[in-house]
Amino acid sequence: MQSIRNIAIIAHVDHGKTTLVDKIIHASKIFRENQEFNDLLLDNNDLERERGITILAKNVSVRYKGIKINIIDTPGHADFGGEVERVLKMADGVILLVDAFEGPMPQTRFVLGKALNLGLKPIVVVNKVDKENCRPDEVHESVFDLMFNLGATEDQLDFVTMYGSSKQGWMGPDFRNPTDSILPLIDAIVEHIPEAPRPEGIPQMQVTSLDYSAYQGRIAIGRVFRGELKEGANMALTKADGSIKKVKIKELHVFEGLGKLKVESVSAGDICAVTGLDDFEIGDTLTDAENPEPLERIAVDEPTMSMLFTINNSPFFGKEGKFVTSRHIRDRLMKETEKNLALRVVETDSEDKFLVFGRGILHLSVLIETMRREGYELQVGQPQVIFKEIDGQKCEPVEILVVDVPEATSGKVIELVTQRKGELLIMEPKGDLQHLEFNIPSRGIIGLRNNVLTATAGEAIMTHRFKAYEPYKGPIPGRLSGSLISMETGTTTAYAIDKLQDRGFFFVDPGEEIYMGQVIGEHTRGNDLTVNVLKGKKLTNMRASGSDDNVKIAPKINFSLEESMEYIQGDEYLEVTPKSIRMRKIYLDENERNRMSKKETVA
Template sequence: MPLAHRMVAAATICAAVETGAFLLPGARNHPCRTGGPLLTGARPSSTVQLTNGTPAAAFADVRATDSSLAASEADQTEREDLRNLAIVAHVDHGKTTLVDAMLQQSSVFRDNEQMGIRVMDSNDQERERGITILAKNCAIKYQGTKFNLVDTPGHADFGGEVERILNMVDGILLVVDSVEGPKPQTRFVLKKALELGLQAVVVVNKIDRPSARPEYVVDKTFDLFCDLNANDMQSDFQIVYTSAIQGIAGDEPDAMAKNMEPLFKAIMGMPKPLVKELAPLQALVANIDYDDFKGKLGVGRVHSGSIKKGQTVGLGRPGGEVKTGKVAELFVFDNLGRTGVNEAHAGDIVMVAGLSEIGIGDTIVDPANPNPMVPIAVEEPTVRMTFGVNKSPLAGREGKFLTTRMIRDRLMKELDRNVALRVEETDSSDAYEVSGRGQLHLTVLIENMRREGFELLVGPPTVITKQVDGKTYEPFETVEVQVPDEYTGAVVDLLSRRKGEMLNMSPVETGGDAKMTNVEYLVPTRGMIGLRNSMLTATRGTAVLDTIFDSYRPYAGDIEARDKGSLVAHENGVATPFGIAGAQSRGVMMVSAKDEIYRDMIIGLHQRPGDLRVNICKAKALNNIRSATKSISDSVMVPIEVNLDMAVEYIQADELVEVTPTKIRMTKNSQTAGKSK
């Protein structure tokens, strides 16, 4: 249905919507919302405790009927000179590129300064993977108003970053692709924002794409707001169309300005921070950073009162002990960096140094009148892996950090800033059980440790189950796959064999000649482990796979394991061309000539079920006719390149991944492996 017709129909159906509700350009009211009155002027509360995903106190607007709340908020004022907002989006919808354009046009960079691509993605893995992993702050000035921008991850595995960051802001820029529209992880981050009562400006990005379909995308976004039970004011979102790569924006897709001015004006119209300047100090810590000279740094928003450099403050949580400390340094964000200040006021996002015991979820308070805020509850992990000491025959040759104590200290340090992570001891003194929001969440941590000089033995990912009334429940994920029509059957077969339940299958309007199908499934998280590589193989690399955690459901039963076994090294030594040439007829190799090999190391993929031991260290005997490697090297095929993500997906319960600063190897677990063939 065309957008104009939809809005007229909504006005007719929904009797609760007042006459004239559709006068504003781009307005969206909420005809499908059920329950609760029409809220006008609703504002997010300073603190929200979530229980099972339900906001306990999403809006301060109830003061109209609650005299005690009205009295407590009578001293609230709006800061005209400040806007705090987070930029949220699905992976690869142009969120970080949009921040680049905003920074460029706000004169953050000098005219003669060379600006990089995706300057906010400062982490090496972020640049390599093309995704945002860590939430980061920056600030720009526009017509005397300061915009505090928080660039958040788009991948659901890093949802812990999103959940705690949203408590620092008053609104969000929801970026959606002009062709793809809202995706599963768009839903995830928007759901978190709406639960906190935040309002959104919808940014339809990549409007310059030839196949752009902005009206379709806006309608789909509106439907998503309806599905997530957004209130009427949230559904009345403003729309801005942008091409981040070109640095242009507009209020209509066919009326684009020559710069980002329409987007800046839309931000100016977002909610202003509600502050209590005269109330006791409250600053909720949402992030932790480290400095080689200043030590641990806490990042958070001052919700009430003010904080000064050199001030003695309290640090605590509701119901806990309040510890005291002194603010050694105080910073606010300025452009891409931070600037030291002597004092910060309610509404400011600050960075505090000098409080060595500060942690995410703590509240910086006035020690004479402590009133810690309730931190946002973070969703529980769904996947776990074991991290242990490297015990392979090649251990200790490359890494600097090898012992159990070093691994434990590093994991404990990670807990300080990674709120969605859990670390537990195991029966073995050499291994720890690490739980996270998904496989990617954990492999990013492993990769960081590898680059820092750690050596590890990592176990296969397994899901975390729950017992409810004597029954086993396991996590399920909503899976969305966009694939060319000719490979739809292969995708359906793969997901069905992994206990998937089809939710929807429909053609995709791409605006081009290619015929694509969108397939949606509900699949146990167990079935998703190792699926990505299989799907890329089955679809010749053409499938686009997106997943999001759905819920815990009854155990789905056994899921078929990997249909092929491994080629396992028979003895220690160095791989030779002659040995590899003889073994590659049995499967696909994962090692090259001259690689060091040890017994039980996985060196290839067997072409049949079950493991097979092969000797690839044997050399051809010399004779007086030709050399030992004559014509052999030419017949050796190029091996599969093994990286961390591929190895973690590949291994099963009786296998491990050996991680060193330069090598990724796989091996049979000597404690659990049965006899190989």
């Protein structure tokens, strides 16, 4: 039986994780000499490449000296925390990749902490030692300090360190003596990462992630922890509620290079993909039909937030997108639920409106951003948390919010969180940072991340996990200022914007096309104000010296997709098209808005 190593790679954005995997793949001669390949093989969607966050964990494998190495790519972002823990369960060791100049970064800390708690053996790779001003020795010390602060064991602290440059394709134990290949790193993996155990007995495979194929349906991916799986075998699938379902393995695939290889059997220690299982969930165990033995379940966070998705019915609809009908949007959302675990879609009583339930703002925004890039036009409503009635009492989702922040700014963070009904549970030093833990309603987290990062100069690390439904905590202060709304459809003029600057801040520049009812700025007061930003200066043949040519307009405020989602009010929609993001009132006509608000007041 061949020896197997399962290794996960942890790194911060832009530290070279994907480039390193590329070089390992090339070194193991997966590509034929004449075959062409692209760089960044793993981050294969544009969104991942741009944001620098691996959203979906991927698997590749290489063979070296008769040993199979399964490489598992991990998402580095805390909002995909559920994904991280599941993925690390498949590994026996981790490569921690850090930049020789920047050193370990905040997000690395989150994933590394999870890996150390699971008892995984680390190998540290200090990358980019060819950069100017790099400081490999100091970075090595800071990695040691970080692991010590995260409570690593003595065995974990006795880690091997490799230095090199993924881009130039070399790694070695000493950065002063560059080698000519990446093979010393692969040798270190083989030598120091424990071999995957191969226990015999009743087969057990836990489903840790899933894939979807138009031909084969849903595909279960996971590691075989014990025994052997065989093609065509009758097995049992143990579910979350304790029930056991009889299933049959249709096909088995192992990961080979960048693709999959069909095999007849998979033994313990390897990672495989199984087709033919319908109706499975993450955490289910595939085991023997006669003597089922389930593994301990992995928790998948349940959705805590919902957003209304609807067709784009603004005056500018259909100008930029290819897919604009409710049928297009329904089909796309249903396709997403096949492989996006924490996402649920519920149809409403209206044909063109869908309620989409997700884990948080980032989770939902990645879906919206992916859809707009694919050519969809849609509108989304204000994010809402999901309330439940338990024993006759209104309850809301409460999350445990963990913030690690430098001591100097911890006071600001506590103030921001308590304003949003957060309760401080724990405050303790954690190495060089203050570790804060809060109970906070999910409503309070909307819009909080930006405020916290601003207050801490970007140094706070925020993670939140769903805790439970608890009694409603009362109103939370939202946005204090009203909206500036366009009175007419047309092109904005510098003259009109200049004259209205004392009324608020604008989200549009002169010369932009806008429509009636579009939210074009933030009012300085709490009420909404309808303004005309289209009118030009009355033209006469007299020239007023000194006042005509000195229009000074503050630059418009640019919102990212997430910021826009957090900014809109309950009576507003966010219009999302492949090229634009616009905020608008649900009712574009001012008279209709007034009529509807009176109806709501009466009701």
